[in-house]
Amino acid sequence: MDLILHRTGIIEEKQENEERNKNLPEDLYHHILTFLDMKYVVQTSTLSHNWEHFWKSTDYLNLNCCEFCTQSMFSKFVKHIISNRNNDAELSKVQLTLTGSTSPSVVRSIVKYAYLHNVRELNMTWFARKFFQFPECVFSSETLKHLTLATRDQSFYQHNTSCIPKLVWDFPVLETVFLSNMHFGDKGDESVDLFSKCVNLRDLTLHKCCMSGLRIFHIRAPKLSDLTITDFTSFPDVFNVVAPKLENFTASVKATVNKCPFRFESLQLTTEGFDSLEKVKLSLLMPHYEQKRFVPLLLDLFRKLRSTKVLVINLDIIETLSLCLDQLSHEPRPFDKLKCLKINKASRKQTCHIARVPTQVRNYFLENSPDATFIMDLPQVPQNRSMPQVDDESTIAKKVAQEKRKLEANIAELPPSRRQSSSIVRFPLP
Numbered sequence: 001m002d003l004i005l006h007r008t009g010i011i012e013e014k015q016e017n018e019e020r021n022k023n024l025p026e027d028l029y030h031h032i033l034t035f036l037d038m039k040y041v042v043q044t045s046t047l048s049h050n051w052e053h054f055w056k057s058t059d060y061l062n063l064n065c066c067e068f069c070t071q072s073m074f075s076k077f078v079k080h081i082i083s084n085r086n087n088d089a090e091l092s093k094v095q096l097t098l099t100g101s102t103s104p105s106v107v108r109s110i111v112k113y114a115y116l117h118n119v120r121e122l123n124m125t126w127f128a129r130k131f132f133q134f135p136e137c138v139f140s141s142e143t144l145k146h147l148t149l150a151t152r153d154q155s156f157y158q159h160n161t162s163c164i165p166k167l168v169w170d171f172p173v174l175e176t177v178f179l180s181n182m183h184f185g186d187k188g189d190e191s192v193d194l195f196s197k198c199v200n201l202r203d204l205t206l207h208k209c210c211m212s213g214l215r216i217f218h219i220r221a222p223k224l225s226d227l228t229i230t231d232f233t234s235f236p237d238v239f240n241v242v243a244p245k246l247e248n249f250t251a252s253v254k255a256t257v258n259k260c261p262f263r264f265e266s267l268q269l270t271t272e273g274f275d276s277l278e279k280v281k282l283s284l285l286m287p288h289y290e291q292k293r294f295v296p297l298l299l300d301l302f303r304k305l306r307s308t309k310v311l312v313i314n315l316d317i318i319e320t321l322s323l324c325l326d327q328l329s330h331e332p333r334p335f336d337k338l339k340c341l342k343i344n345k346a347s348r349k350q351t352c353h354i355a356r357v358p359t360q361v362r363n364y365f366l367e368n369s370p371d372a373t374f375i376m377d378l379p380q381v382p383q384n385r386s387m388p389q390v391d392d393e394s395t396i397a398k399k400v401a402q403e404k405r406k407l408e409a410n411i412a413e414l415p416p417s418r419r420q421s422s423s424i425v426r427f428p429l430p
Helices: 002-022 026-033 038-046 071-084 104-116 291-304 315-329 359-366 393-412
Strands: 060-064 093-099 121-127 146-152 176-180 191-193 203-207 216-220 226-230 238-242 248-252 269-271 279-283 310-314 340-344 373-376
Touching: 038 060, 038 071, 060 071, 060 104, 071 104, 093 104, 269 291, 279 315, 291 315, 310 315, 315 340, 315 359
Parallel strands: 060 093, 093 121, 121 146, 146 176, 176 203, 191 216, 203 226, 216 238, 226 248, 238 269, 248 279, 279 310, 310 340, 340 373
Antiparallel strands: none
16 A cells, blocks of 8 residues: 555656646756757656657757767767757757767768758867868858867877868858867968858967968958967968957967977968957967077067057066067067056966066057056065064063053052052063
């Protein structure tokens, strides 16, 4: 009898949950499923009758091959998703996590399906220890607005072949691009021009990329407003940037890794004017040797970025410029629109010896913008433990007199009968 009542209670509770779930809006269902890998989204079909087919209309696909024991199982799962999903339901976002053993045909089938269903965001991370190339079908879509491509464990210097196929990207509505750990350009390539058809591109980030052996990397985007080039392992000879509406520019001036320890790769720009610049952020993270080599480079960069209103640089740049103060004092002052100059502290791995900005360096940046705000974030100097202080004779005398007054005041507050029995302690003054 108890068992029957127990089972009845479970059934009633399940029915109550189903009734409660019926009142939830579909948008909330979709939002909940965005936090799950597609493998577990499909498993929600067993929760209740309401959930049985709900996964088929979700607008977000998160496919991770690492969730499967074998690539064969992952391929079968992808085929199941594509075959059984509601074809009338559009996609807003696709997240792909792949390994080197993932079949290119599986990747192509996912991407083509996503593009046919008007996907607006594609994020693809490929874990691979050997060379591979992204399928060409990735680089053409009428609806894609946001694209992220990243690799992991890629050894750039073992190959001279680009992991991006040699073609112009065809994304008429693409707005943001984030590329990480990518290798651009085949050995002997004169130039690479990917974005000339991306007429609506507004935000481009190139992070930890390699362009070894490439002479010119073109960035031609008429609506580009944000450009980030950071932590490169190898620069091209020249970045040719044609972006008349560029407002924010962030860059690492020096490549972080070089094939030859005596080769100093640095950021070289050619531009057609950055008249709309609002903020520039530059970093020069480097060991403290041969720094003078970077002075002409920095001066050339500052001339090309002279229209910026906010300039953020790190202490390594200040220290480098400080090595050529005589030269700097005769250089034309490039910044006449500057509203704020900020100097960030050095990285934790390095010790910067600059305690203040030399007058010549300060004048170089601020002489033509005297009303600009100057902010300097100095590195924190660890404080030594202070030795216990020893009071001198005058300090001891003051403390004794103060204690005497306190004791006399306490005795004065006592009843008269007790005052006579109380004696004042006399403190001989030194």
